[in-house]
Every structure is written in structure tokens, then in C-alpha cells.
Amino acid sequence: MAEPGADRTGAPLTVEQHLAQVLATVGPLEPVRLPLDEVRDLVLVEDQVAPLSLPRFTNSAMDGYAVRAADLGSPSEAAPVELRVAGEVGAGQATTRVVPRGEVVKIMTGAPVPDGADAVVPYEWTDRGATTVRITRAPAVGAHLRGAGEDVTAGDLLVAAGTRLGPRHVGLLASCGIATVPVRPRPVVAVLSTGTELRDPATALADLPDDAIYDGNSYLLAAAVEAAGATALRLGLVADEPQAFLDVLARLRAEGGVHAVVTSGGVSQGDFDVVKAALRPLGTVWFGPVAMQPGKPQGFGHVEGLPIFTLPGNPVSSYVSTELFVRPALRTMMGLEPVSRPLVDATLTERVTSPPGKRQFLRGTVSVRADGLEVALSVSPVGGSGSHLVGDLAAADALIVVPEDVTVLEPGSAVQVVRLTRPEEGL
Ligand SMILES: Nc1nc2c(c(=O)[nH]1)N[C@H]1C(S)=C(S)[C@@H](COP(=O)(O)OP(=O)(O)OC[C@H]3O[C@@H](n4cnc5c(N)ncnc54)[C@H](O)[C@@H]3O)O[C@H]1N2
Numbered sequence: 001m002a003e004p005g006a007d008r009t010g011a012p013l014t015v016e017q018h019l020a021q022v023l024a025t026v027g028p029l030e031p032v033r034l035p036l037d038e039v040r041d042l043v044l045v046e047d048q049v050a051p052l053s054l055p056r057f058t059n060s061a062m063d064g065y066a067v068r069a070a071d072l073g074s075p076s077e078a079a080p081v082e083l084r085v086a087g088e089v090g091a092g093q094a095t096t097r098v099v100p101r102g103e104v105v106k107i108m109t110g111a112p113v114p115d116g117a118d119a120v121v122p123y124e125w126t127d128r129g130a131t132t133v134r135i136t137r138a139p140a141v142g143a144h145l146r147g148a149g150e151d152v153t154a155g156d157l158l159v160a161a162g163t164r165l166g167p168r169h170v171g172l173l174a175s176c177g178i179a180t181v182p183v184r185p186r187p188v189v190a191v192l193s194t195g196t197e198l199r200d201p202a203t204a205l206a207d208l209p210d211d212a213i214y215d216g217n218s219y220l221l222a223a224a225v226e227a228a229g230a231t232a233l234r235l236g237l238v239a240d241e242p243q244a245f246l247d248v249l250a251r252l253r254a255e256g257g258v259h260a261v262v263t264s265g266g267v268s269q270g271d272f273d274v275v276k277a278a279l280r281p282l283g284t285v286w287f288g289p290v291a292m293q294p295g296k297p298q299g300f301g302h303v304e305g306l307p308i309f310t311l312p313g314n315p316v317s318s319y320v321s322t323e324l325f326v327r328p329a330l331r332t333m334m335g336l337e338p339v340s341r342p343l344v345d346a347t348l349t350e351r352v353t354s355p356p357g358k359r360q361f362l363r364g365t366v367s368v369r370a371d372g373l374e375v376a377l378s379v380s381p382v383g384g385s386g387s388h389l390v391g392d393l394a395a396a397d398a399l400i401v402v403p404e405d406v407t408v409l410e411p412g413s414a415v416q417v418v419r420l421t422r423p424e425e426g427l
Pocket residue numbers: 193194195197198213214215216217218264265266267268269270273295296297311312313314315317387
């Protein structure tokens with residue numbers, strides 16, 4: 001049966017070839033209209049135009065008195081001017097609409113400035129009088145007034161289509177009374193682990209059979225999917241039983257709402273490789289080696305239109321595969337660019353070796369060196385290359401890329417690294 005995407009020679013695909021075959025089949029999700037509470041980090045698909053001006057009305061920047069500046073003369077501490085307080089306006093309590101000549105109106109920050117007023121005198125320049133007030137300094141005309149429309153004018157472009165919405169955009173849209181916006185939604189990704197040896201971490205150690213291990217991968221991959229911006233639906237464990245696995249996929253398709261499936265395990269050469277056994281007969285999922293380590297055995301395709309990533313079971317392999325192949329697909333669905341994490345230059349601190357013919361992704365930690373005015377990165381390997389080393393994976397914050405044709409790198413070598421965290425957050 002033809003294997004979609006398999007190259008004709010049967011040779012391993014390169015990382016780029018496999019990524020290309022993944023990205024060739026996924027596109028941006030159809031936009032949906034969502035409330036502002038749910039749109040942070042999503043991509044807006046239509047220009048948003050201001051339906052009103054901001055400030056909506058001229059208002060006070062200070063708690064104090066709205067005045068007609070010319071009525072105050074030139075008061076001083078020694079010779080204050082005393083004026084009648086004609087009324088009061090609080091924010092949202094605009095009962096007094098006009099400042100009568102020769103009088104003032106008490107006003108709170110944000111309250112509409114009554115007609116006739118051309119300045120606000122802050123409390124600090126007054127005796128805070130309630131019926132009459134003594135003012136010791138004259139404000140300049142326009143002092144402490146926030147003019148209608150000085151920030152945003154009705155009809156202005158507020159946020160352009162294509163913008164990834166951050167807190168500041170959301171705040172502006174809300175301030176303009178825009179409660180919902182059309183965005184590319186977060187893909188919902190079902191994540192499951194296969195393997196009869198696996199138990200959920202909630203299983204007490206005392207109850208763990210001697211030949212069993214805890215399922216780290218469904219948690220690892222669900223977290224990586226969420227870190228990519230998608231919503232993970234962590235399904236947990238599926239036994240090494242092809243029909244049970246196919247039943248889970250059938251249920252997901254029937255229930256709908258899932259945009260992709262990520263599995264771990266069961267894709268190598270073993271006697272119980274459930275994922276391969278279940279999906280090969282469909283003819284819509286490619287399985288094959290990719291010239292990389294970790295992550296050599298890969299699978300990707302569709303089950304009745306549902307994209308499925310069948311990742312190798314070794315934890316580091318499944319995680320690296322998620323970063324390299326799943327994350328770009330999810331970012332494509334969300335309309336985000338660039339889809340892959342950037343490669344950045346760094347200097348290697350220790351000697352490393354790598355097998356020929358495979359791109360190796362060693363785990364490392366990045367540090368920032370100040371070199372005169374230049375800021376440069378150095379990277380130190382963490383642990384070995386074994387794809388079972390989850391302790392070292394957790395200690396790392398980068399992948400060191402060793403190209404296919406390189407077998408040794410000496411300390412001081414220039415390398416490229418994939419940073420796995422936002423440095424300021426360490427996540
Ligand atoms: N004869 C060959 N054997 C293997 C080859 C090969 O080319 N020829 N490739 C090796 C490579 S590379 C990898 S990677 C693994 C991939 O194997 P599978 O995808 O079939 O995964 P499993 O056999 O189910 O598990 C591998 C390993 O990972 C552990 N594991 C699996 N799932 C989890 C989980 N959810 N949480 C924690 N650990 C998990 C599992 O216990 C195994 O130790 O195949 C090699 N073999």
C-alpha cells in the first residue's frame with residue numbers, strides 16, 4: 001500500500017522534508033468570533049475600526065474643581081481667591097452640566113468637564129471647600145483636561161487584521177465597546193500515550209507493577225501543545241490493542257471539535273507497535289525514518305481527515321518531535337509566523353560527538369555572555385544523547401543542533417541552538 005509522503009528510495013527523510021510534508025497538509029483554521037476573554041495570543045482576521053472617539057468626552061485628569069480660568073485672577077497663598085461651589089460631578093455622576101460664571105464645580109478624575117470650564121484646579125491648590133472654595137494658584141487654560149478624541153478618533157484603525165492580540169490590544173478593543181472579534185481559534189489537540197507498561201502518575205508507587213513505568217509523555221506533550229498556543233485534550237493511556245486505539249480515534253471524529261491527534265509510542269520495529277498496526281492498513285498515514293536523533297521513527301497523516309502525528313515513545317524523542325513538527329503545524333493552524341522556533345547562534349562550551357548521517361538535537365543550557373558591547377550566547381550540553389533522559393531534558397532550555405555531516409564539535413565551536421523557553425519567563 002502506498003505510504004503518503006514516503007520518499008521513493010525508502011531513505012530517511014530529512015527534517016526539512018518531513019516538516020514540509022506535514023505543513024503541506026495543514027492550513028489556517030476557519031476564523032471564529034470569540035469574546036475578548038478568550039482571544040489573547042490569537043490572530044485577528046479583520047481590521048477593527050473605532051466606533052467612537054476616546055476619550056468619549058472631555059474629562060478631568062485630577063480630583064479638584066472645574067473652573068473658568070479667567071475668573072480666578074492671580075491668586076496666591078497669601079491672597080487666595082474664594083469662589084462659590086455650584087455643584088459636584090463624579091465619574092459616572094454627571095449631574096452638574098455647566099460652570100456658572102464666577103463659580104466652580106467640584107469634579108472627580110474621569111468625570112465629564114461641565115460646559116464653560118476650561119481648566120481644573122487640583123485639590124492640593126485649594127482648601128477643599130464644599131460650599132465655597134479658596135484657591136491659591138491659577139491653572140493655565142486647559143490644565144488637567146483630557147480632551148474628547150485626543151487619543152482615538154471614531155473611524156481610526158484600532159487593530160489591523162493579522163495582529164496577534166496581546167493584552168494592550170484587548171484593552172483597547174474593550175475600551176471601544178468591541179466585545180467579540182473574529183480570530184483564528186486555538187486548535188484542539190487530542191494527546192494520548194500508547195504502551196501496556198504505562199500507568200498514570202496518580203497510581204501509587206506501591207501499586208506500580210515491577211515492569212510498569214509512569215506515563216510521562218501524555219503530560220509532556222500536552223504541556224508542549226499548550227505552550228505552542230493550542231488547547232490540549234489529554235486523553236491519557238491507550239493499551240497496546242489496535243482496535244482500542246482505533247475506537248478512540250473513531251470516538252474523537254464522531255464527537256468532533258478536535259483539530260489534530262498526537263500519539264506517543266508504538267511506531268518503531270517492536271512486536272507490539274500498536275499505532276503502526278492500527279493505522280498502516282488505512283493507507284493514509286506515512287511511517288518512516290527521519291534522519292534525526294532523537295526522533296528517528298516518525299509517522300504523520302490523516303484518519304478520515306483528522307491530522308495525526310504518531311511520535312516515537314522515547315520521551316525526549318516525542319518532545320523533540322513535538323517541537324520540530326507538531327508546533328509548526330499548530331502555529332500554521334493559528335495563522336502565526338514564523339512557524340518554527342528560530343535557530344540562534346551560540347558558542348559551544350564542551351566537546352560533543354554525534355553519529356554521521358543524522359541531525360542530532362542535543363540538550364543544552366544557554367547562557368548570555370557580555371563580550372564588550374556585544375551580547376553573545378554560549379551553550380553547554382546537559383547529559384548525554386539518550387532519548388530516555390527526562391531528568392536532563394527538564395534541566396535543559398535549548399536543543400543544540402549538530403548537522404548531519406558533523407561527528408565532532410570541539411569547545412569554542414559555533415553552533416546553532418533552538419531555545420525552548422522564553423528566556424524572561426523560563427517556561
Ligand atoms: N529494532 C529497533 N528497535 C528500535 C528502533 C529501531 O530502529 N529498531 N528505534 C528506536 C528508537 S530510535 C525509538 S525512539 C524507539 C521508538 O519506539 P516506539 O515509538 O515504538 O515506542 P515504545 O517502544 O512504545 O517506547 C519506547 C520507549 O519509550 C518509553 N515510553 C513509551 N511511552 C512512554 C510514555 N508515555 N511515558 C514514558 N515513557 C514512555 C517506553 O517504555 C520505551 O522505553 O524505538 C527504538 N527501538
